[in-house]
Amino acid sequence: MASSWFVVGLDNGGTKDNGTVLDPDGNFLVDRMVESPSNVLDGPEAAVDALAQCLDNVLELTGVSFDDVRAVGLDTPGPASAEGVISSMGSTNFSTPEWRGFDIRTALEKRIGRPVVYNNDANAAALYAHREHFGSTGYENSSVSAIIGTGLGGGIVESGRIIKGRNGMAGELGHVFVPAHDILEEGQPIPRCNCGFESDAESIASLTGIQINLLPYWLTRYPDHPLHGVSGAKDRAKQVRTLAEEGDEMSLKIFEQQAKAIGRLFTIAANFTDPTAYFIGGGVVETKPDFRNWFIDTVRANTTLRTEQAKTAVVATVPDLDMAGARGAALGALAHVLQP
Numbered sequence: 294m295a296s297s298w299f300v301v302g303l304d305n306g307g308t309k310d311n312g313t314v315l316d317p318d319g320n321f322l323v324d325r326m327v328e329s330p331s332n333v334l335d336g337p338e339a340a341v342d343a344l345a346q347c348l349d350n351v352l353e354l355t356g357v358s359f360d361d362v363r364a365v366g367l368d369t370p371g372p373a374s375a376e377g378v379i380s381s382m383g384s385t386n387f388s389t390p391e392w393r394g395f396d397i398r399t400a401l402e403k404r405i406g407r408p409v410v411y412n413n414d415a416n417a418a419a420l421y422a423h424r425e426h427f428g429s430t431g432y433e434n435s436s437v438s439a440i441i442g443t444g445l446g447g448g449i450v451e452s453g454r455i456i457k458g459r460n461g462m463a464g465e466l467g468h469v470f471v472p473a474h475d476i477l478e479e480g481q482p483i484p485r486c487n488c489g490f491e492s493d494a495e496s497i498a499s500l501t502g503i504q505i506n507l508l509p510y511w512l513t514r515y516p517d518h519p520l521h522g523v524s525g526a527k528d529r530a531k532q533v534r535t536l537a538e539e540g541d542e543m544s545l546k547i548f549e550q551q552a553k554a555i556g557r558l559f560t561i562a563a564n565f566t567d568p569t570a571y572f573i574g575g576g577v578v579e580t581k582p583d584f585r586n587w588f589i590d591t592v593r594a595n596t597t598l599r600t601e602q603a604k605t606a607v608v609a610t611v612p613d614l615d616m617a618g619a620r621g622a623a624l625g626a627l628a629h630v631l632q633p
């Protein structure tokens with residue numbers, strides 16, 4: 294084995310954990326998913342055991358000895374503190390009461406006896422997108438990532454490091470207000486977010502936003518649309534992306550509104566941190582090239598940059614989304630070992 298030490302990345306999800314191994318030069322030792330059940334619904338103790346199992350699995354697969362593991366990166370869905378304490382308000386993934394306020398980072402650290410470095414899943418994906426795009430020049434560059442899923446996750450990387458903020462809540466791009474007056478149609482209701490805000494980025498650019506805000510309105514404009522016949526609001530919302538890929542007019546209007554909202558968000562980011570790159574991740578960019586390119590072009594067209602910024606700015610996608618969490622978590626652990 295070329296290296297004398299390694300870090301591991303563990304990505305915790307609602308049903309599965311995924312693991313990866315990274316050497317100090319930044320090479321990943323696995324190029325695929327190494328998944329095992331996350332047991333999150335069985336409570337914190339079972340879930341921490343499951344993460345330790347995932348660690349064992351990926352070490353066995355790569356032939357790396359646990360003695361050579363310097364640190365472990367962990368990412369989970371939010372909301373959680375910068376140090377990996379699950380929100381006391383609860384969260385979608387960690388729904389049972391014993392999860393509230395649970396310190397998953399410290400629990401895993403005690404369980405395995407190695408330093409554990411925590412990032413939320415969107416921040417981990419942002420770190421990975423940044424590293425993949427900039428390679429060895431990551432420390433000289435900055436980026437902003439928006440990851441469109443059930444909600445809208447975000448991450449801000451400055452000089453190669455994720456910005457966590459005082460409470461771990463930096464980069465919550467989904468809950469940034471975006472001006473919607475020229476996104477919404479005349480008479481279209483102001484979108485609402487589960488966080489309590491109106492007209493924030495997630496209220497438009499997320500699956501939840503489609504389900505509770507955009508689709509109910511657009512169906513009133515298309516009374517003969519086939520989605521009227523589909524029962525279940527969430528199932529209906531999930532079909533919008535497939536329909537958009539097939540060129541369905543109403544579904545494209547929904548994604549155009551999403552792309553405009555992301556563009557507004559990036560315009561705000563341009564004036565906050567003036568990043569080199571703007572990354573878009575999520576199911577919307579894991580689509581057919583025609584649709585994906587149209588979406589990214591629409592985001593770009595709605596991102597207003599100053600002339601100096603436009604010369605160097607890049608709008609690109611978050612690669613390998615399903616592996617991005619574990620890989621980003623590993624990168625977070627590597628940065629911690631190299632520059633504690």
Ligand SMILES: [Zn+2]
Binds near residue numbers: 489493
């Ligand atoms: Zn919100």
